[in-house]
Each structure stands twice: as structure tokens, then as C-alpha cells.
Amino acid sequence: MEDGKGAPNPCDRVSSEGPKVREVLDRVGDKWSLLIIGTLQHGPRRFGELRQAIGGISQRMLTLNLRHLERDGLVTRSVYAEVPPRVEYELTRLGRTLLEPVFALAAWATANYSEIEANRRTFDAR
Amino acid sequence: MEDGKGAPNPCDRVSSEGPKVREVLDRVGDKWSLLIIGTLQHGPRRFGELRQAIGGISQRMLTLNLRHLERDGLVTRSVYAEVPPRVEYELTRLGRTLLEPVFALAAWATANYSEIEANRRTFDAR
């Protein structure tokens, strides 16, 4: 806004285009979506594989989250008419592009986790 | 994990270090924290300024979120004993480093928002 030129400054997007950012965080910011996306990064996975790889997720939430990701075009759902049935989930091109900023956030998280923990202990001790 | 070297691969951090990433998303992934951080990027702001700049946030949630951010050491809270009282919030060094990955996510959001919207319409129309 204090930028004379018309060049889009990503530093102002968080506040100026808040709704869009929030829309993305509503998808990615919940308890499981990011873990699902991270588990799918290496290639297609079956429902049960995802469940086992993630660990601790109920089948209900796994189903719901996969539906949401599918709706937004971040993953594809492929059903194979076999017995027993087999369903595979895979990241779309759009989903794979999301991996980049997500990894950036993950890197920040692992790098600064201990400092945050220390801050919390200090704050709680007051 | 399939990386022979000891070099940390950020691409595996989402799934392997899920808890830490989730911890960060629990702070940043809620409805307002990111907007608050984005609004604070230009410098210190008073409580009322934040409220007005963000728009639509209740004072309850603004207070709560600011406390959480303060607890994690992402913002500082400075109280000036005046009448009427003045309280200023400012990003810490740690908070400013968080801006980078957040901007990356914001850039992705603005770049791909329309595609996501289109995907949703297609999905909902089935």
C-alpha cells in the first residue's frame, strides 16, 4: 500500500488478501491435512496405508480430510473394482506445488521448535 | 528416511516430524493469528489499531491470540501506564523469521486461489 509501483509485494498479501490466505489455511491448517499431504509426497497410497503411516487418525477424519482435499483438487481418488476393494490417493499437480510452502513452514517449525518450547515454559512460570 | 546421508531433508519433515509441525500450525493455523502477524509486520501496533486493521475480529479473540503469540515468544506486549492506558504489540525476532514461510504460503494462496475455487465448483456440481 505504501508501495508506489504496481508490483505485488508478497509481504503485504497476508493482511491485504487475508480471506484467500485463510481459505488455504482452513484446508491445510487442521489437525491432519498436512500429515496426509506429507505422507502422499512419495507417490500414491492406499487408504489403509495412509492410516497406518499417519498413526492415530480415525478412519472418519481420514475420510473427511481426503474428501476435502479431493474437493479442492489437491488429491485424486482412484477406485479399483476389485475384491477386496482398493482405493488409492495421489497428489495432483496443484497438490505437489503446495508442498513447497508447506516444507518451508515445516523447516521453520523444526528449526524453532525448541525455542518456542522454552518461551512457553518461561511464560507459564510467571 | 530413505536418505543415506545425514543431511536433513525438509521434504520428509512434514511426515517424520509431524508433531512439531502441528505444534506450529496450532499456533498459526487458527482463524486470526496469521492476520495479526501480518498486520504487525510493519512495526508495533496498539490493541485498537490491530482490531481496526484486521476488521471483524472480536476483542476476545484478539486478546486470546495475542496472549498465545506472546507465550510462544512471537510478539511482545508493552503496557504504558497512561490515562487512557496504551498497550503496544510488536513482533519479536522469532516472530519476524516466521514471516518468511508465512509469506510463501500467502503467495501460494493468492496464486492458486482461483483454481481451488474452480475445483470446488466442479466437485460440488457432481
Place this chain on the structure above:
DNA sequence: CGGAATCCGATGCGATACTG
């Protein structure tokens, strides 16, 4: 002005049971 306290509805999420 900045914030704490309370009430309340909406949503997230897990546990369980059932189905093609």
C-alpha cells in the same frame, strides 16, 4: 482503552457400530 468473565452456538474430532 484494553481486557477479563460469562454465555452460547458451531464446528472438530474420536469412538463405536454397521455396510458393500
Place this chain on the structure above:
DNA sequence: CAGTATCGCATCGGATTCCG
């Protein structure tokens, strides 16, 4: 195996009221 349906709890978040 991969869901769907239903329940019940916990948390999120808004509106309102009171306080220093």
C-alpha cells in the same frame, strides 16, 4: 478394505457485560 452413520465430548469463536 474402505468406507458411512451416529453419538458425545472438547474446543473455537462471537456477543455481551463488567472492570481498572
